[in-house]
Amino acid sequence: MRVCAYELNTCDEFLLFKIFPNTKIETARLGETTEELLQRISQDFDVFAFHLDITNSTCIPLDRKLLVDTLKASGKLLINHAMTDISKMFVQECCIRAKVPRTLARKEHSVNYPVIVKTKNNYGGNPEKLVDAGIRNLLGIELDESHKGPLHYQFSELHSIGNQIWSNQHLLVERFISNQEERFFRAYFLFDRLVVSKVNDPARLKKMPIGIERTSRFFHLSGPIQTDSDFPVNLVTTVKRFITASGAQFGALDIVHDDLGNYYVIDLNLTPHWGDGGHSDLIRFLRESLD
Numbered sequence: 001m002r003v004c005a006y007e008l009n010t011c012d013e014f015l016l017f018k019i020f021p022n023t024k025i026e027t028a029r030l031g032e033t034t035e036e037l038l039q040r041i042s043q044d045f046d047v048f049a050f051h052l053d054i055t056n057s058t059c060i061p062l063d064r065k066l067l068v069d070t071l072k073a074s075g076k077l078l079i080n081h082a083m084t085d086i087s088k089m090f091v092q093e094c095c096i097r098a099k100v101p102r103t104l105a106r107k108e109h110s111v112n113y114p115v116i117v118k119t120k121n122n123y124g125g126n127p128e129k130l131v132d133a134g135i136r137n138l139l140g141i142e143l144d145e146s147h148k149g150p151l152h153y154q155f156s157e158l159h160s161i162g163n164q165i166w167s168n169q170h171l172l173v174e175r176f177i178s179n180q181e182e183r184f185f186r187a188y189f190l191f192d193r194l195v196v197s198k199v200n201d202p203a204r205l206k207k208m209p210i211g212i213e214r215t216s217r218f219f220h221l222s223g224p225i226q227t228d229s230d231f232p233v234n235l236v237t238t239v240k241r242f243i244t245a246s247g248a249q250f251g252a253l254d255i256v257h258d259d260l261g262n263y264y265v266i267d268l269n270l271t272p273h274w275g276d277g278g279h280s281d282l283i284r285f286l287r288e289s290l291d
Helices: 015-018 034-040 064-073 088-098 124-129 133-139 231-245 280-290
Strands: 002-010 024-027 045-051 076-077 113-120 154-157 171-175 183-190 194-200 213-219 250-257 263-271
Touching: 015 280, 034 064, 034 194, 064 076, 088 171, 088 231, 088 263, 183 231, 183 280, 194 231, 194 280, 213 280, 231 250, 231 263
Parallel strands: 002 024, 002 045, 045 076
Antiparallel strands: 113 154, 113 171, 183 194, 183 250, 194 213, 250 263
């Protein structure tokens, strides 16, 4: 199937372009309308993917609903057309809808526990910083320009968090979840296909660097789930429920767990990076979701 990606802040090292290497790439022009977009691109594609690396893409293009309705009417298959918000608060709200544990911390909690202070914008607000201030105002993008990015998230104890953080509309305080094995999971999904990868990483801020050793399991979201001790039913059920609640068709989730067997989705990424990440079996499995 012929795939067209409407992209922002991405390149051919991202996972979508590894799954579909012949993707036709159309870079978003911030501030454009549906009419302007459709006039400058040919519609010789079967699948249209919204691949926008920014927290809130409601106004990309400015009349996004018109673009979605127009493409649907022409019979195109859409990916992530309804996904316009991937903020940290949206992740917390999805956890509520999915009826799975969430990490949101509360100032009034009497018990002290480790926390991490994050920006509500995804990835420390770095994608928003690339947007001209005038365009940010046009698109309604809010940004705390004083924050230095995701590598500078603050670790603390709940009762040490001051009022200046609780009152900052750009920040979110989450419980910091850890386990003795220093293990976390990343889940990749495309329509009915799901791959969950297990990684052990001693770093406090868990990432998935290229080349890190991982163990993966492949699942069909609509079929029976075969679980085991490394990928327990509680983990896979949490992932499935979250994906359904989010409405996303493609992306990646970061999942952490505690020593009691509770699993928490802490990040939703609609434009996961891949680089030269290998794992051709994973790529092929996700690609087959369009067969």
